[in-house]
Amino acid sequence: MSAAPEPVEFDLAGGDRRSLNRSLHEIERDEGARWRIRNPGGRHALCVGMAAAAELEILGHVGYYCAGMNRSANIVIHGNAGPGLAENMMSGSVRVKGNASQSAGASGRGGLLVIEGNASARCGISMKGIDIVVAGSVGHMSAFMAQAGHLVVCGDAGADLGDSIYEAVLYVRGTVASLGADCIEKDMSNAHVERLGGLLAAAGVEADAAAFRRYGSARRLYNFDVDHADEY
Numbered sequence: 001m002s003a004a005p006e007p008v009e010f011d012l013a014g015g016d017r018r019s020l021n022r023s024l025h026e027i028e029r030d031e032g033a034r035w036r037i038r039n040p041g042g043r044h045a046l047c048v049g050m051a052a053a054a055e056l057e058i059l060g061h062v063g064y065y066c067a068g069m070n071r072s073a074n075i076v077i078h079g080n081a082g083p084g085l086a087e088n089m090m091s092g093s094v095r096v097k098g099n100a101s102q103s104a105g106a107s108g109r110g111g112l113l114v115i116e117g118n119a120s121a122r123c124g125i126s127m128k129g130i131d132i133v134v135a136g137s138v139g140h141m142s143a144f145m146a147q148a149g150h151l152v153v154c155g156d157a158g159a160d161l162g163d164s165i166y167e168a169v170l171y172v173r174g175t176v177a178s179l180g181a182d183c184i185e186k187d188m189s190n191a192h193v194e195r196l197g198g199l200l201a202a203a204g205v206e207a208d209a210a211a212f213r214r215y216g217s218a219r220r221l222y223n224f225d226v227d228h229a230d231e232y
Contacts, residue, residue, distance in 0.1 A: 005032075005033075005034060006034070007034035007035055007036040007055075007057070008033065008034065008035045008036070009035075009036050009038065010023070010035060010036070010037050010038070011037075011038045011039055012037060012038065012039045012040055012041060012043060013038070013039035013041070017043050017044075017045065017046060020037065020046065020047075021045070021046070021047070021048060021049070024047060024050060024052075024054070024056075025049065025050075025051070027052035027054050028052060032053060032054070032055070033052060033054040033055070034054065034055045034056075034057075035054060035055070035056045035057070036056075036057045036059065037056065037057065037058045037059065038059050038060070039059075039060060040058050040059070040060045040061060040062050040079070041060065041061075042060075042061050042062065042063045042082070043062065043063055044062075044063035044064040044065060044066075044082070045063075045064065045065045045066070045068065046058065046062050046063075046066045046067075047066060047067050047070070047073070047075055048065060048066075048067065048068045048069060049068070049069045049070075049071075050067070050069075050070050050071060050072065050073035050075070050092070051071050051072060051073075052072060052073060053072040053073065053074075053092075054072075054073045054074075055073075055074050056073055056074070056075045056076070057075075057076050057078065058075070058076070058077045058078065058079070059078050059079075060078065060079045061079035061080045061081070061098070062077055062079065062080075062081050062082060062085075063082040064082045064083050064084050065082075065083070065084040065085070065087055066081050066082070066084075066085055066086075067085060067086045067089065067094045068084065068086065068087040068088060068089070069087070069088045069089065069090065070086060070089045070090065070091070070092050070094060070111065071089075071090040071091050071092060072091055072092045073092045074092055074093045074094075074095075075092070075093070075094045075095070076094075076095045076097070077094070077095065077096045077097060077098070078097045078098075079096075079097065079098050080096070080098035080099045080100070080101075080117070081096050081098070081099075081100045081101065081104070082101045083101045083102050083103050083120075084102075084103050084104075084106060085100050085101070085103075085104040085105065085113070086104065086105050086108060086111075086113045086130075087103065087105070087106045087107060087108070088106070088107045088108065088109065089105065089108040089109065089110065089111045089113065089130055090108075090109050090110050090111060091110045091111045092111045092112075093111055093112040093113070093114070094111070094112075094113050094114070095113075095114040095116070096114070096115045096116060096117070097116050097117075098116065098117045099115070099117035099118045099119070099120075099136070100115045100117070100118075100119045100120065100123070101119075101120045102120040102121045102122050102123075102139065103121075103122045103123070103125055104119045104120075104123045104124070104132070105123060105124050105127055105130050105132045106122070106124070106125045106126060106127070107125070107126045107127065107128060108124070108127050108128065108129065108130025108132070108149065109128045109129045109130060110129045110130055111130055111131070112130075112131050112132075112133070112202060112203065113130060113131070113132045113133070114132075114133050114135075114203045114204070114205070115132070115133070115134045115135065115136070116135045116136075116205075117135065117136050118134070118136035118137050118138070118155065119134050119136070119137075119138045119139065119142070120138075120139040121139035121140050121141055121142070121158065122139070122140075122141045122142060122144060123138040123139065123142040123143070123151065124138075124142055124143045124146055124149075124151045124168070125141070125142070125143070125144045125145065125146070126144070126145045126146065126147065127143065127146045127147065127148065127149045127151065127168055128147045128148050128149065129147075129148045129149045130149045131149055131150045131152075131199055131202075132149070132150070132151045132152065133152040133154075133199060133200065133202075133203035133205055134151075134152065134153050134154060134155070135154050135155070135203075135205050136154065136155045137153065137155030137156040137157065137158075137174065138151075138153050138155075138156075138157050138158060138161075139158040140158035140159040140160055140177070141158070141159070141160050141161075141163060141180070142157060142158065142161055142162075143161060143162045143163075143165060143168060143170055143183075144160070144162075144163045144164060144165075144180065145163070145164045145165065145166065146162065146165050146166065146168030146170075147166040147167060147168060148166070148167055148168055149168050149169075150168065150169050150170075150171065150195075150196075150199055151168065151169075151170045151171070152170075152171045152196065152199055152200065152203075152205075152212075153170070153171065153172045153173065153174070154173050154174070154205060154207050155173065155174045156172070156174035156175045156176070156177070157170075157172050157174070157175075157176045157177065158177050159177040159178045160177075160178055160179070160180035161176050161177070161178070161179055161180060161183060161215065162179060162180050162182075162183030162215055162216070162217075163179075163180020163181050163182075163183060164180060164181055164182060164221060165180070165182060165183050165215075165216065165217045166217055167216070167217060168216070169192075169214065169215075169216055170183075170214065170215040170216065171192075171196050171199075171212040171213070171214055171215075172212060172213055172215065173207060173211050173212045173213075176213075176215070179215065181221065182217055182218050182219070182220050182221045183215055183216070183217065183218070184215065184216070184217075184218045185213055185214070185215055186214045186215060186216050187214070188210075188212065188213060188214045192214055193209045193210050194209075196209040196212060197209040
């Protein structure tokens with residue numbers, strides 16, 4: 001069995017973001033490339049629009065919209081991430097070893113986002129199929145208008161969780177400050193425990209799936225009903 005190729009090194013202390021992203025976009029889609037990016041220095045829009053099945057390591061903190069529109073790449077950030085992490089992600093995986101700012105995984109359509117620390121407000125806003133696993137807690141308005149996918153929170157959730165939620169599924173192990181409009185607690189069946197266990201295993205997060213509670217849509221806001229006018 002041949003050894004994995006040595007990663008390509010790119011030091012942002014001596015290079016610019018546009019050169020990095022241009023080089024990453026030139027990777028062949030079926031090429032198992034490995035890249036190691038040093039000294040990101042909180043720069044914005046790193047590794048955006050990846051289409052190749054590459055393995056990327058970012059050694060440090062990143063700014064806004066890192067790994068946005070990711071497709072196929074597996075990206076690990078050894079630090080914290082600014083707003084809009086993995087925004088509109090389509091496939092592949094993104095892992096943050098630290099904390100993530102607001103709107104992590106916003107509008108994500110697929111793939112797996114793992115946050116090993118905490119996530120700020122609006123985590124998973126308008127998610128459309130992405131799976132998000134947060135080892136810590138999430139801020140207010142997380143999963144607002146979440147349409148599909150899963151949000152797993154191993155810690156606590158802030159106020160208005162799942163406000164105006166559609167068909168996404170939320171799992172929270174800790175306390176929930178409050179539920180948003182049309183979001184309710186639902187039964188946790190054996191099938192849900194098994195599904196959650198698979199998500200936790202895929203994320204490499206150790207937690208007892210049976211200790212979580214499940215939340216989702218009450219489906220009262222799908223069509224206008226005057227009896228629920230105050231909830232719109």
